[in-house]
Amino acid sequence: MDIYIKQAIIHQFSPDDTELHLADDFVQITPKIEEYLRKKIERVYSDEAKTGQLGAESPFLDLLTDDLLESSRKIAQVWKEEFSVSENLKTNDLIFVHFEKNGQEHLAFMRIALRENLVHSQTDSQNPYTLTQNNLPSAGSAPDEAFILNRFSFKYHLIEKRIKYNGAFLHYFSDNLLQDNPRISAKKSIKAVEQTAQKIAEKFNQDDFQFQSKVKAAIFNHLEEENALSPEKLADQLFDQNLTARLSFVDELKEVVPEPISFEEIDSSRQLKKFENQKLSLSNGIELLVPNAVYQDAEAVEFIQNDNGTYSILIKNIEDIQTK
Template sequence: MDFYIKKIVIHQLTTDDINLMLSQKPLTITPKIEAYFQKKLTKVFSADAKRGLLTEDNTFLSYLNDDFETASVSIAQAWKEEFVSSDSRKTNDLVFIQFDKEGIEHFAFLRIALKENLTHITNDGDKPIQLTQNTLPSATQAPDEALIINRQSHQYYLIEKRIKHNGSFANYFSENLLKVKPEQSLKKSIKMVEQTAQKVADDFNQDDFIFQSKMKSAIYQNLEEDQELSPKKLANQLFDSNLTARLTFVDELKDSIPESVKVADIDHSPQIKKMESQKLSLSNGIELLVPNNIYQDAESVEFIQNQNGTYSILIKNIEDIQNK
């Protein structure tokens, strides 16, 4: 993903004295700083993101005026009012970024918890190893929390954590600060699809290794070819010969996944990579790693159920074998 970063403002919350330290001016953007925050933004457009649309009357949206610095202060103060009730006692950088993605302006708010690290400081006598405060985590580490808003469509991408808030665990960011109910993330949706499919298959006596492989292939096809996760399509693929099972599967998911989950706007390559092959562990100790396109090809591999209940696997048309 390509991002053109235009402005960065960083405020800081020191949780020892609950003090919000406001920056007086935007950060000077060097190539290294730009590369660092581009990687952070990439982590938000991911399978971990909850998504949704902010309505025109949403209070949080009203903070986003044309003055970027003023907006960052208003949001930092509103966020602090909610966050101070949590049990977190780390110093946090509140990073606000104005950037373009595919020519469209976006607004980002990243909460990054700072760390303590040991640092080797040269020419410092007998104490070259010292503990440094306020160290930023690596660029490849996802922000602790993040919100990105498309300024044109008001679509948002949210990374939030359930934290202890006013004595109980809550998603304070979406519930209290944004006051929205976002769609669940793609990662969680996949997990719910898998759990529901296994439950339905078990209820209808279909839950065996063949069904597990079929489920993995179906989810892979949804994500790779259709660019979505559709309960209805999956129901037809997984329970094609059982109408009751199909209806049960869709009904079980209607509250958590009422519509197809679109994935074209987020990086879902880790989920595709995880499902692009079937890994089979056999009772005799043999393990097979079979790409999905071969697994589904009857001319390449065949699974045979023997009369005594055991299985045989026939691998066909092998031109060459290498020992790796």
């Protein structure tokens, strides 16, 4: 991922007085700072991010100017008004980054909750551990919340957490700050595909281990070949012999996932890894881990249903066996 950090500024929110401590200058971008910010940004382009596109009349866009310092102060103030009603407040760094990705300008706003950590001090052997405040999490962890906006297309990626207020849980970021309804994350969309497929299969008496394996293989193949999932294409593959089941699957899935599931700018590696193998647990305690390409090859694996209703699995053409 080609990311070039141009500017960064860090404000801080304190739960003690629910006030902002606004910085008045930009962060000096050292190699370590650049690496930290870049890794945090990369984690936002994940299968857990919601996606959307702000319209030209979006009130959030009114907060943006060409001056990152001015924009960050405006956004931080609006954010504070919405976030400070939460019943569980912590000290947070509010990191604003102006960066370039694939030749286009982007704005990142990341909320990072600071931690308390114990550190080892060699000056006092009786009390070697000291509690330190305001510690940053590692660079490899995802931000607690993050919003990345393409300044050209107004497309965005959002990782948000609900806050609790008066006993209710609120999506304060998308509902109040953005005033937009983003698409659910790719991760939740794929979960909806699996659940909907199983529901329809149960309705039409197709739900067995072979169908579940078929669902996993279909998801893997579509992600690998197209980096996207189409309800219609999945329906044609999963319920090819039943028109009613195909239509039911598409209709029910679109209630949850109204648009095709796209992995544009999203790292699909975690989902590909999740679905690249078929994991079978047998009633006799044996567990099998079979790559999809092998699982779908009749010359490699054959499933036989016996007359008494049990199954036999025939694994063919094994050249070598090793213990691990």
